Amino acid sequence: MIRIAVDCTGGDNGSAPIVDAILEFLTKNSDAQIIAFGKKEELTKLEGKAEIVDAPDIVPMEAGPLEAMRMKNSSIFKMSEYAKAGKVDAMVSAGSTGGFLSLSTLILKTIEGVRRAAFVAPFPTKIKGKKVVILDIGASNENSPEELAQFAIMGSLYSKYIFKVKDPKVYLLSNGTEEGKGSPVGKQAYKLLKENKEFKGNIEARNALSGEADVVVCDGFTGNIFLKSSEGMAKMMSGMIKGAFKRSIFSKIGYLFVRKGIKEMTETMDYKSTGGAMLLGINGVVVKAHGNSDQYSFYNALRVAYELADIDLVSKIKQEIK
Amino acid sequence: MIRIAVDCTGGDNGSAPIVDAILEFLTKNSDAQIIAFGKKEELTKLEGKAEIVDAPDIVPMEAGPLEAMRMKNSSIFKMSEYAKAGKVDAMVSAGSTGGFLSLSTLILKTIEGVRRAAFVAPFPTKIKGKKVVILDIGASNENSPEELAQFAIMGSLYSKYIFKVKDPKVYLLSNGTEEGKGSPVGKQAYKLLKENKEFKGNIEARNALSGEADVVVCDGFTGNIFLKSSEGMAKMMSGMIKGAFKRSIFSKIGYLFVRKGIKEMTETMDYKSTGGAMLLGINGVVVKAHGNSDQYSFYNALRVAYELADIDLVSKIKQEIK
Numbered sequence: 001m002i003r004i005a006v007d008c009t010g011g012d013n014g015s016a017p018i019v020d021a022i023l024e025f026l027t028k029n030s031d032a033q034i035i036a037f038g039k040k041e042e043l044t045k046l047e048g049k050a051e052i053v054d055a056p057d058i059v060p061m062e063a064g065p066l067e068a069m070r071m072k073n074s075s076i077f078k079m080s081e082y083a084k085a086g087k088v089d090a091m092v093s094a095g096s097t098g099g100f101l102s103l104s105t106l107i108l109k110t111i112e113g114v115r116r117a118a119f120v121a122p123f124p125t126k127i128k129g130k131k132v133v134i135l136d137i138g139a140s141n142e143n144s145p146e147e148l149a150q151f152a153i154m155g156s157l158y159s160k161y162i163f164k165v166k167d168p169k170v171y172l173l174s175n176g177t178e179e180g181k182g183s184p185v186g187k188q189a190y191k192l193l194k195e196n197k198e199f200k201g202n203i204e205a206r207n208a209l210s211g212e213a214d215v216v217v218c219d220g221f222t223g224n225i226f227l228k229s230s231e232g233m234a235k236m237m238s239g240m241i242k243g244a245f246k247r248s249i250f251s252k253i254g255y256l257f258v259r260k261g262i263k264e265m266t267e268t269m270d271y272k273s274t275g276g277a278m279l280l281g282i283n284g285v286v287v288k289a290h291g292n293s294d295q296y297s298f299y300n301a302l303r304v305a306y307e308l309a310d311i312d313l314v315s316k317i318k319q320e321i322k
Numbered sequence: 323m324i325r326i327a328v329d330c331t332g333g334d335n336g337s338a339p340i341v342d343a344i345l346e347f348l349t350k351n352s353d354a355q356i357i358a359f360g361k362k363e364e365l366t367k368l369e370g371k372a373e374i375v376d377a378p379d380i381v382p383m384e385a386g387p388l389e390a391m392r393m394k395n396s397s398i399f400k401m402s403e404y405a406k407a408g409k410v411d412a413m414v415s416a417g418s419t420g421g422f423l424s425l426s427t428l429i430l431k432t433i434e435g436v437r438r439a440a441f442v443a444p445f446p447t448k449i450k451g452k453k454v455v456i457l458d459i460g461a462s463n464e465n466s467p468e469e470l471a472q473f474a475i476m477g478s479l480y481s482k483y484i485f486k487v488k489d490p491k492v493y494l495l496s497n498g499t500e501e502g503k504g505s506p507v508g509k510q511a512y513k514l515l516k517e518n519k520e521f522k523g524n525i526e527a528r529n530a531l532s533g534e535a536d537v538v539v540c541d542g543f544t545g546n547i548f549l550k551s552s553e554g555m556a557k558m559m560s561g562m563i564k565g566a567f568k569r570s571i572f573s574k575i576g577y578l579f580v581r582k583g584i585k586e587m588t589e590t591m592d593y594k595s596t597g598g599a600m601l602l603g604i605n606g607v608v609v610k611a612h613g614n615s616d617q618y619s620f621y622n623a624l625r626v627a628y629e630l631a632d633i634d635l636v637s638k639i640k641q642e643i644k
Contacts, residue, residue: 062500126558138497142506175460175546178384183543184464205550209558221505224497225544226551228527233555236448236531241563244583254579261566261573 001031002309004302005079005088006050008038009058010095012292015042018094021298022050025306032306035088037075053078059095061291065102076100080107083284089309090285092301094276094293101139101279101288108284111314113321116140116147117281118154119220119288121227122163122274127211131274133159134173134208137227139279140220145188148172148217149196153320154280155215156198161311162304168214170196171203173222178202185219193217238266275300278308281317285309323353324631326624327401327410328372330360331380332417334614337364340416343620344372347628354628357410359397375400381417383613387424398422402429405606411631412607414623416598416615423461423601423610430606433636435643438462438469439603440476441542441610443549444485444596449533453596455481456495456530459549461601462542467510470494470539474518475642476602477537483633484626487536492518493525495540495548500524507541515539560588597622600630603639607631 006022008015015038022034026049034050036043043052055075059068071077076095080103082088093100105117120135133155136143143151152170159168172190174182179190181202193199200213205226208216218226241262245255255262275297279286285308289301328344330337337360344356348371356372358365365374377397381390393399398417402425404410415422427439442457455477458465465473474492481490494512496504501512503524515521522535527548530538540548563584567577577584597619601608607630611623 126561141497141504173547175463175543175550182463186543205547206554206557208551209554221497221508222544222547225495225527225547228497229530229548229551230555232528232531233552234559235528237556237559239448240586241584244580244586247580247583251580251583254576257576258566258569258573258580261569262563264562264566 001033002090002306003033003035003088004305004309005035005037005082005091006302007075007079007091007093007095007100008036008043009055009075010093011289011298012094013294015039017293017295018298019043019045020295021302022046024295024299025302026050029306035082037079053082059099059103061096063096063099065098065106068096068099068103069106074099076103080104084108090287090305092287092289092298092305094289094291094298094301097138097288097291100286104279104284104286105282108282108286110282111318111321114281114317115150116143117279118151119223119277120155120158120280121277123209123230125209125211130211131163132209132211132213132216133163134216134218134223134226135280136218136220137223137277138220142221143185143219145185145192148185148189148219149192150281150321151217152193152196152199152215154317155217157313157316157320158278158280159214161313161316162307163214165214168198169200169212170198170215170217171200171208171213173205173208173216173218173226174202175204176202177204183219183222189217275304278304280313283314285314323355324412324628325355325357325410326627326631327357327359327404327413328624329397329401329413329415329417329422330358330365331377331397332415333611333620334416335616337361339615339617340620341365341367342617343624344368346617346621347624348372351628357404359401375404381421381425383418385418385421387420387428390418390421390425391428398425402426406430412609412627414609414611414620414627416611416613416620416623419460419610419613422608426601426606426608427604430604430608432604433640433643436603436639437472438465439601440473441545441599442477442480442602443599445531445552447531447533452533453485454531454533454535454538455485456538456540456545456548457602458540458542459545459599460542464543465507465541467507467514470507470511470541471514471518472603472643473539474515474521474537476639477539478520479635479638479642480600480602481536483635483638484629485536490520490536491522491534492520492537492539493522493530493535495527495530495538495544496524497526498524499526505541505544511539597624597626600626602635605636607636
């Protein structure tokens with residue numbers, strides 16, 4: 001039995017798609033148990049199917065750690081306490097990223113030996129079906145070389161156990177492929193990473209999604225820039241493609257002929273199927289679903305949380321870091 | 323009369339497209355004079371039309387500054403000497419970026435008061451025809467807050483004089499919009515930038531190309547990550563779009579209906595029309611054309627070099643920084 005704490009508040013689309021995702025998930029996973037946190041009156045559909053914990057407060061999107069820590073009636077505070085007490089195996093939220101990451105880190109603490117938790121997301125690559133694990137994408141603003149070396153270990157375990165990659169290829173995100181390229185911290189990290197036999201060297205941002213790498217390591221600021229610039233460019237191009245098809249009646253007809261290919265492309269790019277991002281390195285499974293999650297997207301976040309708990313990635317990290 | 327030194331070697335496609343671009347440029351700009359550097363025997367088509375300087379050596383793509391400084395028969399070394407002696411008003415090369423930037427900086431020196439030169443490129447935005455100036459995109463691996471504050475001034479002058487933006491809006495690339503977000507250097511830079519009345523605050527990478535900003539400031543490592551991740555994503559999506567159209571005879575027919583819109587989109591995204599990247603803050607006009615420049619792309623690099631020299635951006639920077 002895998003017990004998942006779910007924050008039913010905080011998403012951009014309210015509790016309805018989250019509640020529906022829970023119901024779908026419970027139907028398909030008979031050995032899953034859901035503990036739903038949120039405004040009791042919005043969770044009536046879950047009665048008899050999930051444990052309901054009233055947690056009416058919502059941590060604002062831009063809340064700092066101190067503000068989040070003071071909101072003891074918030075869903076994410078209560079969930080973290082449940083996780084700390086061992087009452088749940090995983091936590092999922094579509095709410096404030098900062099609040100969720102900082103609260104879960106403060107309450108559950110980092111795994112002994114782990115210097116810093118990393119926020120990690122799988123990205124699509126040019127190779128169909130293949131994902132690359134990139135970390136840290138924004139838990140920190142800066143990281144030490146030693147932290148980057150640990151991110152390589154954690155990212156590799158994720159790749160091995162979640163994506164079943166036998167010998168993950170680990171790269172360091174840099175501004176050139178040769179040793180000696182990189183930010184000051186990156187150059188130091190390179191030296192430490194050379195001890196790791198999965199480490200294959202530097203990779204440039206333009207090749208991070210080529211499918212060559214299974215794991216790409218970077219500091220949290222750089223990872224955030226990578227994530228957001230890729231996202232920005234993808235959105236800009238999607239908008240342009242849509243514009244191209246909307247130009248005239250003829251281009252609309254043209255769309256009918258290519259829609260299958262376009263659909264395949266948008267599926268490859270669809271972040272909704274990846275189930276959000278995970279915080280690695282703390283004593284618990286913490287999955288951050290996208291803020292604007294719909295039922296499908298939140299369902300995938302539940303699936304990832306289930307897998308991480310089932311595989312017990314936390315213990316694997318504990319063993320490896322020791 | 324604007325005198326432009328042109329490196330006819332070093333591009334990925336050899337000297338032919340560069341020579342053709344020069345001939346086209348001379349036809350269209352009667353007050354331009356070209357001094358062509360390269361292997362004499364490859365430049366016979368230019369005889370009688372441009373001054374030819376024999377410079378048979380090519381600085382390797384990955385050359386460091388010391389190696390580049392030793393190659394005194396290379397085109398970029400000789401061009402930099404011509405520029406230093408005041409024999410040319412601008413320099414254009416499609417060769418080794420590192421070699422070209424480091425040699426021109428070492429020989430021409432930074433403008434008095436300028437702490438560090440910045441490599442700058444105009445990027446397309448969601449707003450048709452509007453470009454955003456982003457700097458530094460890779461002249462440095464790290465920058466001080468004071469350097470970032472100067473990049474804002476240089477970028478704004480570029481936006482004003484080249485893109486004719488009256489009151490450029492300057493932003494700092496960061497991992498969040500609020501003050502207090504950012505890398506340690508970015509946070510310090512924010513404080514200095516607040517003194518600049520064109521400064522509008524932080525911008526996230528996903529909005530850098532939204533058209534909101536005229537100038538985006540960042541350190542060279544971050545700028546390189548931004549540039550290369552945007553490029554990587556754009557290529558990945560272009561490949562997918564092409565794939566979607568090639569699926570079947572029907573999708574190929576579909577393409578006929580949308581090609582006008584797709585053409586407009588690729589034109590917006592086409593880096594070839596921007597004419598490459600410029601090094602700002604040194605005593606000379608230095609334009610780096612893309613390594614794989616074709617005639618059209620190199621022509622645009624010549625055009626940008628001409629404009630920068632004509633407007634005398636170097637003097638404008640001198641005045642503003644003083």
